[in-house]
Amino acid sequence: MKKNWLALGTSALLLFTLAGCGNSDQKDTSDNSNNAKEEEKADQKEQDKELKEDKEKEKKDEDDGGALETKKFDVSMEQAVKDFQKNNPKAKLVEVSLSHSDVDDYHYRVYGVEGKDVYREKVNANTGRADNTFHMPMLTKDQNELPKETFTLDGVKSPKEAIKAAMTALIDKEGLKKDAKDVHVAEWELVKENGTVVYKMRIRHILREYHVTLDAQNLNVISTEKDLY
Structure with missing residues (x-):
């Protein structure tokens, strides 16, 4: 009976450890995903900024440069x-x-x-x-x-x-x-x-x-x- 409890305890500890690892892996994956999203947002923001600057420059070229x-x-x-x-x-x-x-x-x-x-x-x-x-x-x-x-x-x-x-x-x-x-x-x-x-x-x-x-x-x-x- 003691062996069964020991085996059960060991199994529980193993499950807890695996669960912890799983949570850690999920957290890492989540962090990586969040970082990727933040980088994507930053890239998009930079692209939008460059596009806006290009449009403003193009408009200035037409308004001023062509006159x-x-x-x-x-x-x-x-x-x-x-x-x-x-x-x-x-x-x-x-x-x-x-x-x-x-x-x-x-x-x-x-x-x-x-x-x-x-x-x-x-x-x-x-x-x-x-x-x-x-x-x-x-x-x-x-x-x-x-x-x-x-x-x-x-x-x-x-x-x-x-x-x-x-x-x-x-x-x-x-x-x-x-x-x-x-x-x-x-x-x-x-x-x-x-x-x-x-x-x-x-x-x-x-x-x-x-x-x-x-x-x-x-x-x-x-x-x-x-x-x-």
């Missing part, structure tokens, strides 16, 4: 082209454009051709520094996409004058006087088409985007296209 009509640059279009021609004396000008890739990161892109070679310089509009400069044989894609007519800046109005003319014409034509503060120039380019040097302006107004083409010498509007963006 070329409000910007003043230390380097003019004429200076950017002059530097390009100094660095590439054989290249004939086929395109100049100005846009931004960040709120304070504005660049002129100047393209030129010479025979079957294409030249390009990306010039910071504030520092004058030239980045992503290249000279290479023109590829078939370049032949199809690059403007084929060369030009000079003789008689060409300044981008500031062209921007003002394009915005005034667009606001009057589309009846946007009440919302004039929401009309912004996102980018422009200067090319030669059908024998005429033209400015092509991409202008945003709330959820609409307009493409205005002007004669670069007399600033008469040649065409206006409208779409959503």
Whole structure:
């Protein structure tokens, strides 16, 4: 009988020990699970924060960065082209454009051709520094996409004058006087088409985007296209 009680006591102790281990394992598992959940929450919180910052930055880029009509640059279009021609004396000008890739990161892109070679310089509009400069044989894609007519800046109005003319014409034509503060120039380019040097302006107004083409010498509007963006 004593042996039976001893055996029973031993069994009980074993069960108690196993139960304790089980509880400990469950506690460890629970702690690990809680830690994982906390880490997941922290990761999600960080992702939400980054997403919010990205959206705010994107909105600021659109609201401020795209408003070329409000910007003043230390380097003019004429200076950017002059530097390009100094660095590439054989290249004939086929395109100049100005846009931004960040709120304070504005660049002129100047393209030129010479025979079957294409030249390009990306010039910071504030520092004058030239980045992503290249000279290479023109590829078939370049032949199809690059403007084929060369030009000079003789008689060409300044981008500031062209921007003002394009915005005034667009606001009057589309009846946007009440919302004039929401009309912004996102980018422009200067090319030669059908024998005429033209400015092509991409202008945003709330959820609409307009493409205005002007004669670069007399600033008469040649065409206006409208779409959503």
